[in-house]
Amino acid sequence: MKPTFADRINDVPRSFLREILKVAVRDDVISFAGGLPNRALFPAAAIRAAADAVLTSDAGAVLQYGSSEGYAPLREWIAARYRARGLDVAADDVLVTTGSQQGLDLIGKVLLNERDVVAIEEPGYLGAIQAFSIYRPRFAGVPLTQGGVDIDRLAHVLRTDRPRLFYTVPNFQNPSGVTYSASRREAVARLARDTGTLLVEDDPYGELRFAGEAQPSMASLAPAHTVMLGSFSKIVAPSFRVGWLVAHGELMERLVIARQAADLHTSEITQRILYRYLGDNDIDEHIRHIRDCYGGQCRAMLDALAREFPAGCRHTEPEGGMFLWIDLGGRSSMAVFDHAIANGVAFVPGHPFYTGEPRTDTLRLNFSCSGADAIGEGIRRLGESIRAIDA
Amino acid sequence: MKPTFADRINDVPRSFLREILKVAVRDDVISFAGGLPNRALFPAAAIRAAADAVLTSDAGAVLQYGSSEGYAPLREWIAARYRARGLDVAADDVLVTTGSQQGLDLIGKVLLNERDVVAIEEPGYLGAIQAFSIYRPRFAGVPLTQGGVDIDRLAHVLRTDRPRLFYTVPNFQNPSGVTYSASRREAVARLARDTGTLLVEDDPYGELRFAGEAQPSMASLAPAHTVMLGSFSKIVAPSFRVGWLVAHGELMERLVIARQAADLHTSEITQRILYRYLGDNDIDEHIRHIRDCYGGQCRAMLDALAREFPAGCRHTEPEGGMFLWIDLGGRSSMAVFDHAIANGVAFVPGHPFYTGEPRTDTLRLNFSCSGADAIGEGIRRLGESIRAIDA
Incomplete structure (x- = not known):
């Protein structure tokens, strides 16, 4: 039999990225298409030791059902880390989620009625677009500029369209690599x-x-108006699927109800391994190491771009994260894509990141997964492909 | 600020069970209220060895993002186990989910428009009621009788209300412990x-x-009309949050899209540990051990019921699983509950398991978590409480 589907599932964009990533795994292709942390940096031995420890000491509890809100000591660890940054967060304000992707789904579930407006950066994070799309909102895209979202356009959207929420990634945004300046954060x-x-x-x-320099969290500037999402995926390992959400009061109560219905709770064993890992190791030292590596990879890419790209192309200069954004200055990113794949380099064309009229001359590059040599060679090939389009 | 909530979240029943379970953890209370597998039976040492092995051999892949459909060898393992039972299932038909609770959420997301009808057993599984409630269906409850769902009532509901789906737990149902007979399965x-x-x-x-005796799966009798859900929670350990869903064609495609939006994928590390555990150990031997234990605990409860309960009470006689169901013959389960808690024994009153007009004289007992002595003593106290209500 062929079932009739719910209306909501007909509106969700198929993941163009999945198709691209299939091409990008060819051995002869240097891929800047993915969005993965560098697996060479996973603290595998320390995680193995943590797994061994928790399964030795209290296996009955480690393997049993857990609480919907999350493993209490881990919630407190997350809250304490916020407090160390001056944010007023208690363990009870933290909901551990199955990756922060689940946080997005829960927010959509609890807050969005059909046709509600969601304000989102343009280009915007694809996982958020997909998660919210399930609840059939209208998106109001607000362009990103160099120092963050375009404030005049945001003001217009918030006043005119009355969105239910504004979704923002203020640090090293995916896909653009843009970071909000201090003044832009205050304005938002x-x-x-x-x-x-x-x-x-x-x-x-x-x-x-x-x-x-580190900039203040939106939550420190508008604490009563902000829900925060976080994740261990980029600082420890994505495989755990452990993220979190910080919310308060009645909103938190509703989120917990929705979360119970969604998957009962996040894997207890992964939460306990993670908590043990955090207790037995110096996570800040580990994060410094990741930062140093990604910083070097980003500089290698920026240097190569300066060397290899033709006039008329522009790019962001990320202060962190894993991505940068190319403006091809009117050239078709799909035309470049076809040539580039044949030429042995992959990236993600920019159009899937737009909720409104897409720009067809932008693309995203990931720098976290390739070494400096591969980055140099990949950007050389990409520059070649752009010139080929110009010819 | 106090946000306005989506309509859907106002319809989800708060979990009465959560409140009850808080009372049930008091040290002096013998609890038949939970729904947990017995932690003494978790294969902790074997899981520790499996975790150690996967984190030693291929940590980069084990700790990285995984596929939305699930870890390919685990999908094949699940499919092969169905094939060994004569069911035509390929690895591609298996979607690994974050517990089978997520399977329920995904089915609701992909199939249910607001006001669609969901046919469900009465009493029915609370997790399914909660998961589907998010999508605001109308429930059509169909009573369970001794050999399964009431077929005349089901026929009436399917023909009159045209439900989008019929949710059924044909083996040792939660909460009732009822198993469908062969003829009832064929009729369904x-x-x-x-x-x-x-x-x-x-x-x-x-x-x-x-x-x-084992009975045929619905999927073997109506393969084109059946989606199957399964889980490792009761045969290995619930902490992993690894379940699965078997579906085909376009339905599977939509489920994968919804699953990506929901949490990207199920924890890769838990899937790999589980797969390694399944390869290195005799899971059938382990399952036989669980069965023997639960069978003994169930018999202890049935014996105690025969000894301790007053006339007019009836109960199901489970052939497996973890629960049995009491019909108090008109007595109020909430009145018995209040007395029983004071008397040091806990259970779940039956009314939350009804989607229609609830029966107020039923209750659920769990037998998987208590030893024979505690079962005897707990049922003695419960019999005492029922008699106290009669007095």
């Missing part, structure tokens, strides 16, 4: 307060800053 | 084919049969 926070808009501040890369 | 399958209704066959306990 002021607008949120003035218009009563909820900010969903997603910060998976915040700890991976390799240049510039 | 015939009805599904005749009316074009999708069967959602949830079978978390199927391998835990300690009495009677």
